[in-house]
Amino acid sequence: MKKANLYTRSAVAALVTAAFPVQALAQDQVTEANDSEGVATQTEDSGVGRIIVTATRRDSDLQTTPIAVSAIDQTLIQQSNVEDIGGLATFVPNFSAETITGFNAASFAMRGVGQNNIIVYFEPPVAVLVDDFVVPSVQTQLLDTFDVAQIEVLRGPQGTLFGKNTTGGAVTVRTIRPEIDTFSFDGRGRVGSFGTASAKAAVNIPLVDDAVALRLVGGIETSDGYYRNGACFGPVAGFVESQFDGAEGCLDGSRIGGTEVYSARAKLLVEPTSNISALFQYEFLRDRSESVPSVNENYRYTGDAPFVTDLLNTGFFNPDSDDPLDNAGITLRDDALLFAGRGQRIDVDGLYANIDIEFDVGTLTSVTGWRSQRSRLPNSYPGHAPIADNGEVLSIFDATRDDDRETFQQELRFSSDFGGPFDLIAGAFYQTDDTDFCVSQLLGFLDLTSGPLPFGNWNDTPYILCNAQEAESIALFGEGTFEITPALSLTGGLRYTWEDKTWFGRQQTFIPGLEGGFDPSISIDEALDASVYNFPAGVISLDDSAEELTWRVSLGYQATPDFYVYGTASHGFKAGGFNDQIGGFAPFGDDLAAFAAAARATDPETADSFELGFKAELFDNRLRFNLTGFHVKYNDLQRQLNVPLVVNGAPNQVTIFVNAASAKVSGIEAEMTAEPTDGLTLRGVLGYQDARYGEYDAPNAGYDLSSSPLDRAPEWQWTIDSTYRTDVFNEHELVFNGSVAYQDRSLYTQAIDDPLGNTFLDARTLVNASITLNQIDDKYYVRLIGQNLTDERYRTASQNVAGLWLNSQFGRPRFFAVEVGFSFGN
Secondary structure, eight states: OHHHHHHHHHHHHHHHHTHHHHHHHHGGGOOOOBOTTSOBOOOSSSSSOOOEEOTTSSOEEGGGOSSOEEEEEHHHHHHHTOSBGGGGGGGSTTEEEEEOTTSSOEEEEETTEEOOOOOTTOOOSEEEEETTEEOOOGGGOSOBSTTEEEEEEEESOBOSSSSSOBSSEEEEEEEOOOOTTOOEEEEEEEEETTTEEEEEEEEEEEEETTTEEEEEEEEEEEEOOSEEEOOEEOOBBTTTBOOOOSOOEEOOOEEEOOEEEEEEEEEEEEEEETTEEEEEEEEEEEEOOOOOOBEEOGGGOOTTOHHHHHHHHTTOSOTTOOOGGGOBBOOOOOSTTOOGGGOOEEEEEEEEEEEEEEETTEEEEEEEEEEEEEEEEEEETTSOOOBBTTSOBOOSSEEEEEEEEEEEEEEEEEEEOOSSSEEEEEEEEEEEEEEEEEEEEEOGGGGGTSOOBTTBOGGGSOEEEEEEEEEEEEEEEEEEEEESSSSEEEEEEEEEEEEEEEEEEOOOEEGGGTTSSOOTTOOOSSGGGGOTTTOOTTOEEEEEEEEEEEEEEEEEEEEETTEEEEEEEEEEEEOOOOOTTOOOSSOTTSOHHHHHHHTOOOOOEEEEEEEEEEEEEETTTTEEEEEEEEEEEEEEEEEEEEEEEEETTEEEEEEEEEEEEEEEEEEEEEEEEEEEETTEEEEEEEEEEEEEEEEEOOTTOSSOGGGSOOBTOOSEEEEEEEEEEEEETTTEEEEEEEEEEEEOOEEEEOOSSOGGGOEEEOOEEEEEEEEEEEETTSSEEEEEEEESTTOOOOEEEEEEETTTEEEEEEOOOSEEEEEEEEEEEO
């Protein structure tokens, strides 16, 4: 805590002192110029520039938008050198972006709520929208930044305007639109550490004068991975009883966790008249990356399953290295429905249409989208792959999580332009989201504690759990703004949402039990072949529905031409959900009534938020400083908990998904951008949150769960970033960029039986830098990139599975790359 406070005091000091050179240089340049609306006039040739956001579903100046929103434009995206939008979280206060344990999936958190589980039916409290389409799956929310024009992060519950309701916030992504009557070509290539290589390009083609343009975007990313399959283990005698005799066997130390991703977008912009604009898009993604490796850290916690944890602890450390990145373990089995040797396989295809029709009194907007996602995600979750005496690999717990998901969305909204003191936005939203899911598991550790199965041992016999969900969301919404005076405005909005979900599921079973009896002739080629739709025997269905009125009211006041103050109160919710892990170890078909009771959906989660802030632009637009204070009360927080149990004398666990708690989160959020002199830009971000549980009631809890901190809620977060440009040679410039980003320690998953089993992400400070030689007209550049320059080891995910094992993922170590880019066109 002392270290955290020292870092935090340093960050605050840096934010304050960064403004002093601005004052010294620009004190005499302050003007009182303002337009007829009382908004500060901003110069175009110097200063931090004007930022236009769409956080209210219409274009507005960031500095006069009465909500807490951060905007990240193309310039900052390029200077940060991050590959996906998660890397931009350091530029947003109280926004944390990690991954979900065992997956390259987004774990976004904001103001005390986030997602740290992979449940496919869980509705993320932080939504991601791309060109107004709600991306439903966290598995594909870590979007590439190459084709992104701007990202806006709206903090707090979004109860009125933004698609599916959320309790934490929303990340809205705007991709680059085609340009009419312009031909251009942009390309970028990078090579770096760990065999990293990428190539990305975009071409803009005018097709019909003044009317039609096409933009084609494509990219490929590959790497060898920065983990090594190098964990060591004691021998496992015949999968019957562990006989640790001091001998050790190590995996081959090869690189694992490599990436191979192909992506593309085709965009057709049609503007047949001056008042009609239609953007049609096709999205393509093929992810063939290797499975995400795990590092077993059972030495941190042994739990109540000594036999299994003794097995996993034996010979954990590689004798040549205490680096956790050298001690990952994965079986890479290509049999028993796993196909881990093929890595993960994610296919996304999407079709979208964004149409705007302008009238004298406003604009009618239609957003239509269809998206198909197919995921095959094999892995070895404990991060171990012990070798038996006969040379066979023991899959302590290998599984593949497979799903097919299809989403359709239609939104219609009207944004008025009445020309008077009152304007409104009104519309309707409709979405269907259908998911078919199966997980096939190898529970090899049960061969160590119980006898073999009638048709083989546990280590080679897949155990299958399948379910499906059909979901529908309908909403009507409206929000109006009234200018009480030229400087004072009142905004109020309502949204009424109806959510309906139907869940289909059955007990876990082996393949011979898929028809409800015992038929060893049944054969399937992959887990989803065992879908509840293909094998309906014993399948039950449950319905869940919810409806909620959510709202927001804001008051904004332009106190001076340079100073804007606002207050906002809002109520948001996210619907309840089903657990994709429901299914017992009882014989197939037994006690379906109890099964149905256990499978019921959670209740909706709600949030009531209050925030007060100001936005200031000073010294002739050389300094922008925004500050927000907030307080949020959450009720019926949805939590995934791993509950230990014993099945036939063997240690096991069950995953439950429940409404468990209430919580209160209060904090502050500060953002500063300054240009104290031409060529130098300073940025600072500071976030603080005090997050505490109220009531916390969950079945079989072994201690007061409310005594733990909220998961995914670091107390302090800050970033200092600077960019300096200077002219060199003939028509060239050098650009120096450096940043230091700190994030406090935070809980990742909570153990239900013992607080010693809680897992944490340690505090970290990451230092990044780059040097760019740039042609002055941006025709080409060469950039040297360095990230995590202090070579920190830090967890990005960590999960304790009911005392059976504890596995973690780590961030990338010190990384260097060279990037070249070029651009040409008319």
